[in-house]
Amino acid sequence: MADLAVLxxxxxxQEVMNSDEIVQGSIKIELVNDSWTELLGEIAGPxxxxxxxxxxxxxxxxxxxxxxxxxxxxxxxxxxxxxxSSATGTICLDIxxxxxxxxxxxxxxxxxxxxxxxxxxxxxxxxxVVGRQFKSNHEMFLLTAQHWTNAYAGGPHSFPxxxxxxxxxxxxxxGEHSARSVLSKENWNLQSAAExxxx
Numbered sequence: 001m002a003d004l005a006v007l008x009x010x011x012x013x014q015e016v017m018n019s020d021e022i023v024q025g026s027i028k029i030e031l032v033n034d035s036w037t038e039l040l041g042e043i044a045g046p047x048x049x050x051x052x053x054x055x056x057x058x059x060x061x062x063x064x065x066x067x068x069x070x071x072x073x074x075x076x077x078x079x080x081x082x083x084x085s086s087a088t089g090t091i092c093l094d095i096x097x098x099x100x101x102x103x104x105x106x107x108x109x110x111x112x113x114x115x116x117x118x119x120x121x122x123x124x125x126x127x128x129v130v131g132r133q134f135k136s137n138h139e140m141f142l143l144t145a146q147h148w149t150n151a152y153a154g155g156p157h158s159f160p161x162x163x164x165x166x167x168x169x170x171x172x173x174x175g176e177h178s179a180r181s182v183l184s185k186e187n188w189n190l191q192s193a194a195e196x197x198x199x
Contacts, residue, residue: 005066009036012106019107027110029060037062041073041110045153046118050145051079054153058113059089060106070100071109078177080141080148080184082122082131087181091116092126129185137187144184151180165190169197 013029013036021027028042041058045051057076063069073096075089083092095104095112125131134141147162149155162183168190169179174197186192 005062005064006036008067009062009106013039015105016107016110021107021111027107027114029106029110037064039071039106040076041106041113043110043114043117045149045155046114049118050142051081051117051149051153051155053156054149056117056153058110060109067102067104070096070104071106072096073109073113078148078152080130080145081117082120082125082127082134083116085127086130086148086184087127090126092121092124133187140187144188148180148184162188165193169193172197 016029026044030040032038032040039060041060043056045054059074059076061072073091075084080086093116122131122134146157147159150157165183166179182193182197
């Protein structure tokens with residue numbers, strides 16, 4: 001990797017480590033295998049969102065052409081959000097594509113991803129199913145996003161009714177994540193989920 005990129009990443013890494021957000025516990029960053037090109041980020045779910053109380057891990061790969069090209073970022077923690085794939089963690093965010101500028105940094109990227117959790121764009125979804133639910137059944141979207149935050153990101157809520165439905169699908173031979181995904185897509189209607197699975 002170009003020395004310029006490594007120097008820049010080291011400086012930005014230090015910027016994150018010295019930031020107020022680190023002290024508040026709202027963002028975090030660490031090296032993977034002592035490599036400056038592979039990082040793990042962590043963002044806290046913003047207050048007053050269904051992600052509040054959760055900690056979400058991000059996989060960050062920094063290209064050799066950094067900072068002239070954006071880092072490749074995806075969610076490792078499963079999340080229910082219109083602009084993030086519930087299957088792969090791929091993020092639809094303009095600054096991670098065409099609107100990246102060399103003046104941006106790892107800190108501004110982490111804060112932008114965190115801000116996306118608080119202001120979804122359902123008209124430009126990465127996950128069409130979640131985007132549809134967000135627009136057509138917003139209450140169900142909020143409950144499902146909270147449930148996923150609880151299940152995958154250590155969120156504070158409990159959903160005994162949802163958990164019971166997951167258990168019923170597990171008894172039919174489905175894995176927990178698959179059961180949760182199908183039920184989420186079918187608005188937690190157990191009969192619809194079972195019909196979808198076994199049709």
